[in-house]
Amino acid sequence: MSSFVKNIIRFALFIAVQVFVLHQVPPLHKFIVPYLYFLYIIWLPFNTSRGALMFIAFIFGMTLDYFLKFPGLHAAPCVLIAYVRPFIVNMLIRQEGADQNYASPSATSMGWAPYATLVVILTILHNGYLVFLEWMQFGSFFFFLGKVAATTGVSLLLIMITELLFFRKEKFRTNTA
């Protein structure tokens, strides 16, 4: 299956899971909102250009927003993590040229520790910015801190489960066939 088709299917699946599964779970506490959907942006291939990455993230975020009837709230954090992702990937990549030898960021292509760092940084950025936008309209600083901490914890847990359940084997590609 080509990477293009695969990513289109993933797009639909991530939105569907976020809207019809995670957002249907009765809320445990006001700080806990399970966000998983932005994992799609982390999983996009290495060779996506930065402009395309941001554009896809914008469309992806807006799609979720139109389902939840709140345009812009999730699109802005998605664009932010899409903009930041290449910087962090370049910083964390283990050996020279791993971003050319492998298709997309994962535990096998980057190594467990660098990949976990990437996921943690992007999750904190995404949730921090998202809650910041909410905090600007209402809420106290305590709301901001508590919600960022709680949503990040839940997001990381969900991402870990997803990574374990859907383990992606990345093929090593060389041009010296």
Add this chain to the structure above:
Amino acid sequence: MRNIFLFIRRFSNFLFFLVLQIFALYFLFRYNKFHEAAFMGVAGELTGKVSERYNTVEYYFNLKKTNEALVSENLALRKMLKQNYESPDTSQRFIIDSVKIDSVTVAQRYKYFDSKVVGNFVSEQNNYFTIHRGQNQGIEKDWGVISPTGIAGRIVNVGPNYSVVMSALNRQFKVNSMLKNSGEKGSVQWDGENPQYMLMKDVPKSAKVAKGDSVITSNLSDIYPAGIMVGTIAEVIDDKSSNFFMLKLKTSTNFYNLQYVTVIQDLQKEEKLRVEKAIKKVQ
């Protein structure tokens, strides 16, 4: 000139990032104020259709509770019927004399439309739900929405066949209500904590309040008729520094399994607004 192009080329990614951010934030803040967003009509139709598919499954699991709510509403309405009252004295007759039978529309103030809920969310701070009825079926913006057991929300965006309703579980939603027993007024709002509780503010301490008392919409409410259930008092928070009670209400509507709602049209709303506007102009 050359330098400008070089600058744009060099920072094209950053500029594109800024443009997308500005777009997103513009959408967000504009929507917060006016509840209008670009493509909301088209997007609403599409997401509505998808949500409706999902709802056919979800609805099945909520059938029992939906049924119970509708039966209890029916029972409450049946209790109001004239036939319930029968006097042994046959010379006595019950007559409803406040409504002109042959020209009901003259006295009628509220009109009701039934509607199916598709796509309902409670986990955000600002919640909205979609109903399957829109412009083509005669719905307009700013009409009230109630569930079989109490208030549910207000229409904020209307598409051809689907409308977006601001749920009562929204930080921007406010409804003027009163205590059923004594009639003291106050405003009810959601504080974002728990979808089962709302807060009622500005109730004077002279009011007699007790746990379990009913709170209903007041006649000052812009969108609801007076007397629609809002909730029951779950906790009285006595703020020593002010002259007002803060009441924690248990919402009468169960927002977790909202399936059918009624949309309310106020036929005299325009006149009311016009008169109020005229006063403001004079002042």
